[in-house]
Amino acid sequence: MTKFIIGRKSGMTQLFDDNGNVIPATVISCEPMYVLQNKTVETDGYKACKVGTGSIRAKLVNKPDAGQFKKADVEPKRIIREFTPDEEYSLGQEIKVSDMFAVGDKVDVSGVSKGKGFQGNIKRHGQKGGPSGHGSMYHRRVGSMGATSTPGRVVPGKKMPGHMGAVNCTVQNLSVVMVDGERGILVIRGAIPGPKGGIVTVQNTVKA
Amino acid sequence: MDLVKVVESENIRNQYPDVEVGDFVKAHLLIKEGAKERIQVFEGYVIARKGQGLSETITIRRVSYGIGVERILPVNSPKIDHIDVIRKGKIRRAKLYYLRDRQGKAAKITQKI
Numbered sequence: 001m002t003k004f005i006i007g008r009k010s011g012m013t014q015l016f017d018d019n020g021n022v023i024p025a026t027v028i029s030c031e032p033m034y035v036l037q038n039k040t041v042e043t044d045g046y047k048a049c050k051v052g053t054g055s056i057r058a059k060l061v062n063k064p065d066a067g068q069f070k071k072a073d074v075e076p077k078r079i080i081r082e083f084t085p086d087e088e089y090s091l092g093q094e095i096k097v098s099d100m101f102a103v104g105d106k107v108d109v110s111g112v113s114k115g116k117g118f119q120g121n122i123k124r125h126g127q128k129g130g131p132s133g134h135g136s137m138y139h140r141r142v143g144s145m146g147a148t149s150t151p152g153r154v155v156p157g158k159k160m161p162g163h164m165g166a167v168n169c170t171v172q173n174l175s176v177v178m179v180d181g182e183r184g185i186l187v188i189r190g191a192i193p194g195p196k197g198g199i200v201t202v203q204n205t206v207k208a
Numbered sequence: 209m210d211l212v213k214v215v216e217s218e219n220i221r222n223q224y225p226d227v228e229v230g231d232f233v234k235a236h237l238l239i240k241e242g243a244k245e246r247i248q249v250f251e252g253y254v255i256a257r258k259g260q261g262l263s264e265t266i267t268i269r270r271v272s273y274g275i276g277v278e279r280i281l282p283v284n285s286p287k288i289d290h291i292d293v294i295r296k297g298k299i300r301r302a303k304l305y306y307l308r309d310r311q312g313k314a315a316k317i318t319q320k321i
Binding site: 010011012013014015016019020022025027029178183185187 | 210211212214215216219238240261262263282284285286287
């Protein structure tokens, strides 16, 4: 992994491509990231670069984080993430979107999907519903729980109703449509996980 | 600051504020045939104007050889060369979908003077 940025989903819109066709686009707000720590194999057991973005009041920061902000000489940051860099970044260095991505790059976008609450099997697992009429009286129910006395229990992993959404989710192989480093704008073709204002991380795609 | 609006405002090219519902218009559309580009004119009544910002669309309806034809055009599309307003219409609805059920003289819109 070489390229990485943290952002917040701003919302979706439509844009026109070179042929004049409408394309779906998601706008991500990417404030500059600051390098907080460089982890190495010798000291930490693995290589990583810890970065932070988004402002937060100093009062709300815990002491271990506050120490790192002081060491890197940056303002306290709200969102802290790690990524595996290829090149070296110096402590406290500012990283903008334009440093990481260019128009046409293929990226993966990760975030926490929208929570759907407690949902039934039809919405949660895409099962078919029962007949709506003819006295069926079996509309959106779960279906069979399994066989009878052999095995005599419900098999683990049986698809049942429950909490849906609000899980980590990645959409792969999206293309970058627009990058503006000064204003921190990243526009991506297609939809990405999460609500407006949700935190997302953008990486170069593993499918390349 | 709403970044979606910022991105949209930079890409908005033509708004055609004078094209209103009920107007009889001529839309000059760019058609690509191989390497050649030519202009095709589609004329008819504007029966709806939907959406806002970059995603705004207009629906133009005409009756061609007895068959109703509707085209939904994104107002900001680069495929629109320009739109001429021929007549303004006097209407009492925001959406003129009732025209679909009418034929001949009943499907006419009075001109606004």
